[in-house]
Amino acid sequence: MHLALFLIFAAVALAGAANLLLQKHPINAALSLIVVMSSLAVLYLLLGAEFLAIAQIIVYAGAIMVLFTFVIMLLNEGVEEKTHGSRVAKLLGFPAVTVFLALIASIILSSETHLGKVIIGESITTTQDLSAVLFRDLLLPFEITSVLILIAILGAVALARKDEQ
Amino acid sequence: MNPVPDLYRILPEVVLTITGVLVMLLDAAMPKTSRRRVLGWVAAFGTVAALYASLLQLNLPAGTAYYGTVQTDGFSIFFHVLICAIVLVALLVSLDTFPRNNQHTGEFYALITFGAVGMVLMTSAVELLLVFIALEISSITTYILAGYRKTSGKGVEAAIKYFLLGSFATGFLLYGIALIFGATGTTQITEIALRIPGAQSQALVLGGLALMLVGILFKVSAAPFHVWTPDVYEGSPTPVVALMSTAPKAAAFALLIRVLWGAFPTLHSVWVPILWVVAVLSMTVGNIAALRQENVKRMLAYSSIAHAGYLLAAFAGAGTASITAIAFYTAAYAAMNVGIFAAITLASGYDDSLPLIQDFRGLLHRAPVLAGLLLFFLISLVGIPFTGGFFAKFLSFSTAVNGGAFWLAIIGLLNSGLAAGYYLRFAVTIAQPPVANPPELPTYRVGIAVAVGIVLAAGATLILGIAPGHILDAATSAAHSFPAAISSTLP
Structure with missing residues (x-):
């Protein structure tokens, strides 16, 4: 149950983040950000942080994103222009980010046995x-x-x- | 049992915050057409009061307040006084050079004052969450101040670049703090030091340390995290550069010492080699890139990267001697850098009317006193005896040698030779006879404020060079705030 919920919402969060980067129109990007924020809230809940989960929904997915969309609509910004981007960033950036993420992941995985575990509802804050x-x-x-x-x-x-x- | 009221421990911060709020309120209360220069004086007097409040803290016994989140000791007071002095000089320089018709004068002075709150708090915070918020206060004010020339493309570029890269670096710091919390279960610096030997996952501790180092080294613009520096310095108004090349860096170096000697003394053998490499990279990259610059502010930006390298060299030293050298170097660096940017503000104005090195040609004949001061600060940056720059560099390198980093000192000396090249080129350009049609100098009424500011900086640079005794004593007592450093110095 835990694992299934985690996998579903982690995937939704990742998909939302990828969509946020790929969308050309600011409104679409802002709406994908809401998806990311909300699925992160579920992940917090799975970690046993109920307060944080609700705060995430009310403050981030709610208040802040409403302001975001308001500002975008008021400014009436057009579709973003595509620039070429730097070659160095593509050649060096992607491998570097991969190595960095792998390093962080391996650090966290290697210390998994030492880290504590939480179960929802075990202790209510x-x-x-x-x-x-x-x-x-x-x-x-x-x-x-x-x-x-x-x-x-x-x-x-x-x-x-x-x-x- | 803590007999000292908690409020005394954060008195300078309280004074600065009240000053900032006062500046904002006065700004709102003043008639729309009246000049807002007086707000700068309010901010300057508030800063002097904060400096005095820091000195008052010398009477307090060292200790923490607010449930172990802030600590006043010789170290925090040393950096409090230093940062207040830098902010004071920057305010005095701004008073006479900030454009009269700027419609955000009140916000400018209020931002500098609030920024100072963050910077001083960074040096006394011993709780990583407080460190993070203080760092954000100091960084966000500098992002905003960097973009103060709204009509210039470079100003906007500087602010956006600084904001994006700076937020990214803060993200690294925060991730590091999270990993450290995961490994030790606390964010209190002294607690972390106690719990690290027993931490079950050393990989998490090391990962956290590495990420925190990235975040802090970005703030001191050490290579390879230096790329933002030249663009930001070029685009920001020069009086703002005088502030942001010194005060936030002094605070970040203080934070680096506080984190490394406070939380990670047991990992000394891990972080010394890292800083060794970063020091060599910063010196070399900074100096080689500076040699090729035509723009004065870009050249000085690379020079500040190189100076961060000389400073980091002192981390290779042993225990208290190392902290003393770092604290002293920070003071000397701040004095000469705030001074040279003040002099450049006077020569080329808020809007950079003399952007290139060539434009300064013949300044010695057109404005002898100003050019003389500029030359004096350049001499100190080169590191010629009888200036603060020389003694600080000497102290830093000799500490490195005593700590066993002989090669680091050699590389540092070679780099200093290289650096003399571009400093002297600038000095020679200033001394050359003027060209037929020199670019016009901005006409400022050199008022009492800027005169006092620049004399303070020059005086400090001179005193640090010829009579460094008192400041060295203060730096030594600052170093003795770290029990881990004292015990590692003893044989």
């Missing part, structure tokens, strides 16, 4: 557990995130707002 981490152990990173968001807003104003005159 309560609001208490979450808030203990968020508002006590990681209080400072949580608060400092507000500065991060603030500079993102400042940057959007500084870079995207049209100058007068």
